[in-house]
Amino acid sequence: MGSTFSFYTYNQGPFEELEAFHEAYREEECFENGNDTYAGHLGILQEGLALQKQIFNSEEEARNFIEENHHKCNQAMAAPYKGKAYAYPKSYTDLIASRKKAENDFYATQAAIVQEIKAVKSKTISCKACRSVINRQFIADMYCPVCREKDVFFSKTHLKRLEAKSKKLRVFVQIAPPKKKELVDGIAYVVGGWCPT
Numbered sequence: 001m002g003s004t005f006s007f008y009t010y011n012q013g014p015f016e017e018l019e020a021f022h023e024a025y026r027e028e029e030c031f032e033n034g035n036d037t038y039a040g041h042l043g044i045l046q047e048g049l050a051l052q053k054q055i056f057n058s059e060e061e062a063r064n065f066i067e068e069n070h071h072k073c074n075q076a077m078a079a080p081y082k083g084k085a086y087a088y089p090k091s092y093t094d095l096i097a098s099r100k101k102a103e104n105d106f107y108a109t110q111a112a113i114v115q116e117i118k119a120v121k122s123k124t125i126s127c128k129a130c131r132s133v134i135n136r137q138f139i140a141d142m143y144c145p146v147c148r149e150k151d152v153f154f155s156k157t158h159l160k161r162l163e164a165k166s167k168k169l170r171v172f173v174q175i176a177p178p179k180k181k182e183l184v185d186g187i188a189y190v191v192g193g194w195c196p197t
């Protein structure tokens with residue numbers, strides 16, 4: 001009962017993408033090389049990855065760290081290092097971040113308006129569309145809980161506020177689909193560990 005050190009490097013994207021990749025990698029290894037306890041590959045280690053906080057200066061440093069610190073009973077380790085990694089151009093990721101912000105703003109405004117409508121003293125409000133008298137506490141979003149008509153409880157001022165946010169959001173509808181990733185200075189990972197044999 002020994003163990004063999006096994007590792008690979010990953011530079012295709014952020015850690016969340018590596019996690020998904022690693023699970024597929026484990027399955028593939030088990031399929032190709034067997035999944036008994038002493039099959040001697042990363043696929044038989046525990047599910048998941050132990051991400052190291054430290055960012056190493058080179059692939060070699062990252063690999064050495066894992067080799068010296070990993071225990072075969074644990075998940076494989078992922079050690080980030082400064083290297084070359086594939087990433088979307090910053091212009092694109094900035095755009096995605098701005099769209100996310102506009103989206104959050106829109107929903108936050110909508111939620112704030114619903115809260116304002118609920119906070120009014122009179123207990124009920126009537127729907128402009130179906131005339132139902134609704135207890136304000138049952139209003140959860142911009143739709144009438146009875147007829148599902150949109151915006152019926154919103155005043156002109158409310159709608160104006162929401163429209164302003166919606167306008168900012170619509171600017172981003174035209175974002176071009178993800179451009180190809182580029183190889184740039186970034187964070188890559190060594191994934192590895194001691195695998196029982």
Ligand SMILES: [Zn+2]
Binds near residue numbers: 130145147148149152
């Ligand atoms: Zn209604």
